[in-house]
Amino acid sequence: MARQQQSPQQQFTIAYQRILLMGEWTALGLHTDTFAALAQPFPDDLCKIDGSGLTALDAAGARTILDLRQRLQQSAKTPVTLIGFAANQEHLLALVAEHEFLLPNPPPRLGLVAQIGRATQETGADLLAYLAFVGNTTGQFLRWLARPRSIRLRAILAETQLAGVNALFIVGLLSFLMGIVIAYQGGGPLDEYGANIFIVDLVGLTILREIAPLVTAIIVAGRTGSAYTAQIGAMRITEEVDALRSLAIDPIEILVLPKLLAMLVVLPLLITFADFAGLAGGILVSDVMFGVGLQNYIERLPQTFYMPSSFWVGLIKAPVFALIITSIGCHQGFRVSGGASSVGYATTRSVVQSIFLVIVVDAVFSVVFNRLDL
Amino acid sequence: MDAHIRIEGVTFYRGDRMIFDDISMEIPRGQITAIMGPSGTGKTTLLRLIGGQLVPNAGHVYVDGQDVAALSRSELYTLRKRMGMLFQSGALLTDLSVFENVAFPLREHTRMGEDMLRDMVLMKLESVGLRGAHALMPAELSGGMARRVALARSIALDPDLIMYDEPFTGLDPITMATIVTLIRRLNDAVGITSLLVSHDIHETLSIADVVYLISEGKVVERGTPDTLSNSNSAWVKQFLQGLPDGPVPFHYPAPSLAEDFLGQRDA
Numbered sequence: 001m002a003r004q005q006q007s008p009q010q011q012f013t014i015a016y017q018r019i020l021l022m023g024e025w026t027a028l029g030l031h032t033d034t035f036a037a038l039a040q041p042f043p044d045d046l047c048k049i050d051g052s053g054l055t056a057l058d059a060a061g062a063r064t065i066l067d068l069r070q071r072l073q074q075s076a077k078t079p080v081t082l083i084g085f086a087a088n089q090e091h092l093l094a095l096v097a098e099h100e101f102l103l104p105n106p107p108p109r110l111g112l113v114a115q116i117g118r119a120t121q122e123t124g125a126d127l128l129a130y131l132a133f134v135g136n137t138t139g140q141f142l143r144w145l146a147r148p149r150s151i152r153l154r155a156i157l158a159e160t161q162l163a164g165v166n167a168l169f170i171v172g173l174l175s176f177l178m179g180i181v182i183a184y185q186g187g188g189p190l191d192e193y194g195a196n197i198f199i200v201d202l203v204g205l206t207i208l209r210e211i212a213p214l215v216t217a218i219i220v221a222g223r224t225g226s227a228y229t230a231q232i233g234a235m236r237i238t239e240e241v242d243a244l245r246s247l248a249i250d251p252i253e254i255l256v257l258p259k260l261l262a263m264l265v266v267l268p269l270l271i272t273f274a275d276f277a278g279l280a281g282g283i284l285v286s287d288v289m290f291g292v293g294l295q296n297y298i299e300r301l302p303q304t305f306y307m308p309s310s311f312w313v314g315l316i317k318a319p320v321f322a323l324i325i326t327s328i329g330c331h332q333g334f335r336v337s338g339g340a341s342s343v344g345y346a347t348t349r350s351v352v353q354s355i356f357l358v359i360v361v362d363a364v365f366s367v368v369f370n371r372l373d374l
Numbered sequence: 375m376d377a378h379i380r381i382e383g384v385t386f387y388r389g390d391r392m393i394f395d396d397i398s399m400e401i402p403r404g405q406i407t408a409i410m411g412p413s414g415t416g417k418t419t420l421l422r423l424i425g426g427q428l429v430p431n432a433g434h435v436y437v438d439g440q441d442v443a444a445l446s447r448s449e450l451y452t453l454r455k456r457m458g459m460l461f462q463s464g465a466l467l468t469d470l471s472v473f474e475n476v477a478f479p480l481r482e483h484t485r486m487g488e489d490m491l492r493d494m495v496l497m498k499l500e501s502v503g504l505r506g507a508h509a510l511m512p513a514e515l516s517g518g519m520a521r522r523v524a525l526a527r528s529i530a531l532d533p534d535l536i537m538y539d540e541p542f543t544g545l546d547p548i549t550m551a552t553i554v555t556l557i558r559r560l561n562d563a564v565g566i567t568s569l570l571v572s573h574d575i576h577e578t579l580s581i582a583d584v585v586y587l588i589s590e591g592k593v594v595e596r597g598t599p600d601t602l603s604n605s606n607s608a609w610v611k612q613f614l615q616g617l618p619d620g621p622v623p624f625h626y627p628a629p630s631l632a633e634d635f636l637g638q639r640d641a
Contacts, residue, residue: 235468243465245427246528247479248454 012037018048018083019068025054025061038068046072052084062089062096133331137260140252152258159262163224164270170223171216175274178211179203179281187290196290200300203282208310212274214362217321220267221354225329228259229350232333233343241334256330263326268318275314309374317365321358328354378403378535378567379424384433386419393419395591396433401584406561406568408582410575411589412613417571420588421537424569425457426450437535455483458528458536458566462543464520466512472499472523473508479530498526502556518549525556535567536560542574550574554581575614579603587613 011023011034019042023029049069051057065082072080085093110118144151186202232255235241244251279297286292302308332350336342379401386394393416401407409417422428423435426442435442437453445453466475476495480486486494499505502522512520521541528536538557542550558581561568572578579585579599587595587602587610595602595610602610612620 238468239461239463239465240467242427243459243461243467243524246425246454246457246459246461247482248451249479249482250451 010034010037014043014046017043017045018050019046020050020053021065022053022055024056025064026056026058027060029056030061030064035064038064042072042075044075044077047076047078047080049080049082050084051082051086051089054085054089057085057089057092059092059096062093066093066097129335130327130331133334134327137252137256137327137330140250141257141260144253144257150253151261152254155254155258156262156265159258160266162227163220163259163262164266167220167223167266167270168273171219171270171274172277174215174219175207175212175277176281178215179207179278179283180285181281182206182211182278183282183285184289187286191290196286196292197296197300199282199286199290199292200297201304203279203286204297204301204304205310207278207282208275208314210314210362210366212278213271213314213317213321214358215278216267216271216274217317217325217358217362218355220263220270220321221325221329221358222351224263225325225354226347226351228326228329229333229336229347230343231255232330233336233346236334236336237338237340237343251334252330256326259330260323260326263322264319267322267325268315271315271318275311313365313369313374317362320361320365324357324361325354328357376403377401378438379569380434380436381420381423382434382436384423384430384435386416386423386428386430388419392591394430397588397591397593398433399586399593399596401567401569403567404561404565405583406557406570406581407584407586408570408572408578409586409588410571410573410578410613411587411594413573415588415590417588418539421459421539421569421571424537425454425459455479455531456533456535458531458533460521460525460528460536460538460541462540464512464517464524466515466520466524466527468512470512471508472504472510472512472515475512475523476508476527476530479527483531494530498530499523501529501560502526503552516549518545518552521545521549521553522556525553529560529566532564533566535569537569537571539571540573541570542572542577550577557581575616579614589613 009023011025011031012019012021014020049065049072051065054061069080069082082090082093183199183203187196187199190196190198190202232241235255241251241255244254283294283297287294329350332346332353336346377400379399381397381399381401384394384397385392399409409420411417419428423430424437424442426445429443437457440449440453442450442453466472467478470478473495476498477491480491480494496505496508499508502525504519504522504526507515507519507523512523515523541553541557545553554577557568557570560566570578570582579602582599585595585597585599585602586593589609595605595607597605602614605611605614608620611617
């Protein structure tokens with residue numbers, strides 16, 4: 001329905017073998033009702049379209065009029081003529097008539113197999129580009145090791161501040177809450193069997209082994225990995241990355257390596273911090289609701305099975321997660337090209353891919369540690 | 375005339391699209407060479423080939439007699455230190471001040487003391503008339519000022535070749551004249567080889583010593599601004615006079631009207 005006019009007036013009338021057009025025949029002025037009315041069958045004897053009542057005409061109106069004439073012509077015996085148009089309107093009609101384009105044929109639809117093939121090919125190319133990036137970064141890292149003087153300590157410290165110190169609050173808060181949830185959900189059933197004391201095992205094991213590393217990695221991927229992509233992506237668009245190359249500075253050396261080293265330092269520390277925050281949440285709930293206090297934890301936690309290996313198992317994952325998050329974040333940043341919209345797109349991809357990989361790797365770790373009986 | 379850069383039979387594809395088709399050029403040392411052509415003819419690509427950021431599919435690019443694509447990584451980086459490049463957007467590092475931007479290549483590649491560094495940076499800024507702006511951040515600069523700071527940065531290491539990528543685009547007449555003067559002055563004062571990629575006809579012809587016109591991967595014409603202005607070639611005339619239609623068609627290639635009109639329903 002045309003919204004702009006509450007009571008759509010009629011835009012044409014039929015009388016004496018002619019159609020009299022009225023009002024604004026423009027892209028904005030033509031009503032939906034008019035199009036509906038034009039689609040109705042017309043009497044056979046119409047032979048004139050009268051434009052003398054028009055107050056405005058544009059290309060869309062002209063197109064509509066020409067289409068109408070063509071339709072009438074097919075059923076009428078005599079040719080349909082256009083009368084009463086002003087000179088400039090006739091000019092417009094002639095121009096529009098000159099440029100009649102039919103809809104182009106739609107591009108051929110790909111079959112299911114072709115679509116799967118194309119997606120596979122794209123994923124393969126993506127993977128290859130990623131491997132090339134990882135190789136490049138490794139080479140640059142070795143070059144750093146060969147000349148330790150060229151390591152950018154200031155940049156590493158700045159990145160540590162951004163990725164680590166500034167993330168403490170959110171990592172701590174969420175781990176604390178996870179500790180509360182685990183103790184609260186797990187404590188109930190244990191309490192029913194009078195096995196309250198096993199809350200210590202439950203909270204200790206889940207927090208140290210899985211929750212703290214995973215929650216930390218996911219937060220860091222969303223918070224820092226995406227920031228890496230956005231920063232490098234924006235620099236790609238402003239040609240800053242090219243400018244670095246033209247100044248004979250390797251962009252990976254200045255943009256990626258400090259981030260990578262900072263992340264390798266920061267993530268284990270953040271996970272340890274998350275361990276303590278999560279345990280604190282667990283202890284709080286089990287003390288208040290199930291009568292298992294801090295004292296019980298201190299006594300029992302070191303004796304539970306899989307201790308203290310649980311702590312180390314959680315921590316071993318940290319460098320792997322750090323490599324995943326940084327390399328994907330930076331790689332997606334370097335893949336940005338074209339306009340600003342591709343920065344947003346790359347950021348989304350970076351977060352999705354790194355969280356996906358973190359969880360997959362975590363699952364692999366679980367199986368491996370299980371086999372190793374850790 | 376001694377050629378600073380020699381491009382021999384370079385063919386370059388981007389994906390399936392041919393950008394250069396067996397192109398050869400010589401950029402004389404110590405002069406201003408302009409490369410002109412319609413948008414999308416790969417002028418910027420040419421600069422990247424010279425800078426070794428891209429590798430040609432066939433042919434060679436020689437800078438100072440060295441084949442750029444055959445250089446090792448460290449040789450390439452050494453070569454790049456002697457090439458300045460001015461980007462269209464300026465490409466200043468956004469989180470560094472004007473002073474630090476110009477100081478950046480010096481800090482990276484030299485071990486000069488802080489006093490000397492300061493003198494050098496202010497001297498370079500003075501030469502582009504922006505010594506007073508050294509404390510500003512890139513976000514506070516106008517487009518023309520950003521480009522002048524970028525120019526100061528690209529001459530920080532005293533290169534013997536400087537490449538300008540569309541240096542006149544989107545500037546007001548006064549700033550444009552400033553940049554034109556700067557390019558000329560740099561060239562005359564220290565004998566830098568200047569390679570200029572542009573489609574601003576008037577400004578480019580006013581300062582260039584040698585002009586190459588390229589289109590569709592080929593060199594269409596080569597000569598001094600004067601010989602080009604008097605050229606009889608229809609293409610050169612169309613380009614230099616800025617006519618919308620001519621050998622270069624107004625319409626982007628499309629199926630013929632009849633084909634679109636009648637449709638290829640049975641195809």
